[in-house]
Amino acid sequence: MTKIDVACIIDDDPIFIFGAKRMMELSEFCNSFMVFKNGQEALNNLKPIMNTEEVLPDVILLDINMPIMDGWEFLDEFIKIKSHKMVTIYIVSSSINPIDLNRAKRYENVSNYILKPISLNSLKGILAEVTDA
Numbered sequence: 001m002t003k004i005d006v007a008c009i010i011d012d013d014p015i016f017i018f019g020a021k022r023m024m025e026l027s028e029f030c031n032s033f034m035v036f037k038n039g040q041e042a043l044n045n046l047k048p049i050m051n052t053e054e055v056l057p058d059v060i061l062l063d064i065n066m067p068i069m070d071g072w073e074f075l076d077e078f079i080k081i082k083s084h085k086m087v088t089i090y091i092v093s094s095s096i097n098p099i100d101l102n103r104a105k106r107y108e109n110v111s112n113y114i115l116k117p118i119s120l121n122s123l124k125g126i127l128a129e130v131t132d133a
Contacts, residue, residue: 002131003127004030004059004131005030005032005055005058006032006033007024007057007059008034008061009033009034009035010036010037010038010042010060010062010066010071011061011062011063011066011092012063012067013063016092016118019118021033023118023119024123027124029126029127030058030059037066038070039068039069039073042074042078043074046078046081050083051082051083051084052084053084056083056084056087058130059087059088060089061092061118062074062089062092063092064093065093072103075089075109075110079109087109088126089110090110091110091113092116093114094116096115111126111129112126
């Protein structure tokens with residue numbers, strides 16, 4: 001199976017970030033990571049490279065409950081930015097609230113909603129979806 005080039009984690013939980021990165025390494029998921037602690041930090045870093053030929057993440061793993069700018073606010077801003085590349089977004093959350101699940105379905109950029117903690121199987125599923133596309 002092909003690796004993706006760059007994966008982006010947007011999450012304020014250092015334990016989740018550590019675990020997700022470790023799982024990605026074990027599953028040979030990607031060549032490199034971008035990690036941001038909230039939606040605002042992610043936007044500040046991704047926006048300048050969206051219109052250039054610089055490397056954008058292939059996949060974003062997005063938490064929805066974060067300080068400063070949550071995942072929903074990030075999504076609302078991110079989808080307004082013109083980009084030279086389609087970025088696949090997966091919401092990764094501990095929320096099992098049906099309202100959150102339904103809200104995620106309204107975003108065409110959101111490929112799926114994954115419950116924390118992230119597993120090797122869910123990463124393999126993402127890899128299969130993204131590399132087949």
